[in-house]
Amino acid sequence: MSGNIDWSQLITKAAKDAEVAAAERAAAVQIEDAWRLKETAFIADQLIGIEDGDPAALPGTEAEWRAYRTKVRNWKEGAQFFPDLTHRPIRPA
Template sequence: MTVHFVRPDGSYVGAYGDGAHPSDDDAAPVEVAQLVCLEHECPAYADQVWLFPGWSDSPRALQITEDTWRKAEMAVIADQLLRLEDGDPTVMAGDAKAWRDYRIKLRAWDVGHPHFPDSKHRPVRPDTSSD
């Protein structure tokens, strides 16, 4: 059986089996009965916080998701700027300046941005509502 340990503040210490316990005396881990769990209830990432009950989102996983999204959006921008340059009728709404401004906002959407990695605060593409 695997037992998961958390500190009193909810930060994850680790999972231990066969009666093993964390050796970090400074962490003062607390065994929480609910953490003797099935695999689907256990943390996916070590940076998740136990919320008594349940786990927080993983900051690292959220960052990976946002990094992946930003890279995909950068490819869209590059494509749209080429379409604008070529006069392609399938270009999305927004002129070259709007797409470049969006690209600048995307570059800033990274660690250090006050709302990163909260996807509710992502930069928004140039207006495509007219399509």
């Protein structure tokens, strides 16, 4: 062994921090993708409930739920603030 340091193998704090941030973002993306799929199914049920006059349907008109569905479908990679769950689309009230 020559005792020389291979500086190309050096791992910096910045590199470690970037790796942690990337892993956290990947986990957040998975959570938001799963939420989007679940919420899309929920919206479909709501629209059927509204169409059928179901008293158990949540508040909101058909147009409001359709507009919400569009926002939910667009909540994916490339959307502003995605995957920050505090910026998810909000259900009609």
